[in-house]
Amino acid sequence: MLTKAPRFTPESVPSFSPSSIRLFPIHVHVDRNGFVYVNLDAGVVPEISWEQQYGSLDQQDVLKDSGVDWDAVEYDFTWTKEGAFNWKLMQDNYNECYHCLTAHPDVARTTALDTYYVNPAPSHNYISHFSEPKASVLESSAFDSTRFAGRSATHVFPVSHFSPNPGTGFMHMMRSIPTSPTTTRQEYDVYKLNTPNATPEAHERMTKFYRKVVDEDFALCENVQKNLNRGIFGRGPLHPFHEEGVFAFQKMLLPVLADHVQKEKLAGHEIWPARPSNQTYAENGAAGTINGENGTSSICEVLIACNGDKNKDLQW
Structure with a gap:
């Protein structure tokens, strides 16, 4: 949960709720020797488990x-x-x-x-x-x-x-x-x-x-x-x-x-396994994505599109 957001006061932004903004969970495995493995698969359950991958x-x-x-x-x-x-x-x-x-x-x-x-x-x-x-x-x-x-x-x-x-x-x-x-x-x-x-x-x-x-x-x-x-x-x-x-x-x-590559061809757009989907955002109580024609767009991408030429000189 978000602990601090300067100037986001109930008076200035009445609809803002820090409790609805939190980091996305990641999958972590610690093996028998203490090595830590991090899986950024955005799904609730990883597509491939540690045991399946490393045995x-x-x-x-x-x-x-x-x-x-x-x-x-x-x-x-x-x-x-x-x-x-x-x-x-x-x-x-x-x-x-x-x-x-x-x-x-x-x-x-x-x-x-x-x-x-x-x-x-x-x-x-x-x-x-x-x-x-x-x-x-x-x-x-x-x-x-x-x-x-x-x-x-x-x-x-x-x-x-x-x-x-x-x-x-x-x-x-x-x-x-x-x-x-x-x-x-x-x-x-x-x-x-x-x-x-x-x-x-x-x-x-x-x-x-x-x-x-x-x-x-x-x-x-x-x-x-x-x-x-x-x-x-x-x-x-x-x-x-x-x-x-x-x-x-x-x-x-x-x-x-x-x-x-085959999955992207079938889906008709790029697939980013570590990018949370709308459902993932909703499950975490955060509004951070917008459905687009080819899937999910980030807030930054949407803002740039809405501002048109105003941000044409931005360097990413």
């Missing part, structure tokens, strides 16, 4: 047997980075390490890339990643075995992943936020896992490591976007092992897009 994501062996006390995880900081690429390019990039040998020298120096593999979840929307250290790394004074203890990563369809490193007590969570067809804001949350071998030095080392890898991935994705913009980028074959994750991501995405 046993939170019960992967690498999470249950990682030695992490998920109740003791501490948020550290967030950094963001603006990228000149479509959000799907970063998902393709993340879901394979085929490029790591040439694009990420630090990863290639420490990780056994020949045995790096992914495991797409059958019938659910996540992809598990697994890696192990090179034998030479374990013998090196620069790194120790704890760096890779319980290390894993999970792509959470469509735009996220998280990578816990229990051996060093470091975890980061990535989100790709589309800002236009050719730009994306990347958000990275960093956490402290407080595992037995975690040290401030190890956490700082891993933070520096991941920042460098992120910068390298940005360069790759932005160059791919440049090729797409020029219309010279062609589709090539995917390696059945080293790019299995890319194929799995695209296999998740394409049916969703095709289904949405």
